[in-house]
Amino acid sequence: MGSEMCIRDSPGMAQYQRKVDSLMAIYDVAPQFVPTIKQAMALRGLGLEPFCAPPVLPSTPKETQQVRALLQQAGLLD
Secondary structure, eight states: OHHHHHHHTHHHHHHHHHHHHHHGGGGGSOSOHHHHHHHHHHHTTOSOOOOOOTTSOOOOHHHHHHHHHHHHHTTSOO
16 A cells, blocks of 8 residues: 555655755755754744854854745745
């Protein structure tokens, strides 16, 4: 039954895969991934503060804007 579900929903799976593929660009936003993903989660309203312990620096305003744009393009933010 499981493989039949996958075959029947191939268009849906392809749509989600394209979304995941577009979000992979988040790895290119900043040299350190943790502040970037924390910023993304905060922007999505997951109740998380985008702070990191030193020596890790928080996302810059430019990086935050890049993350916001990626999330908007993926339909994850208004």
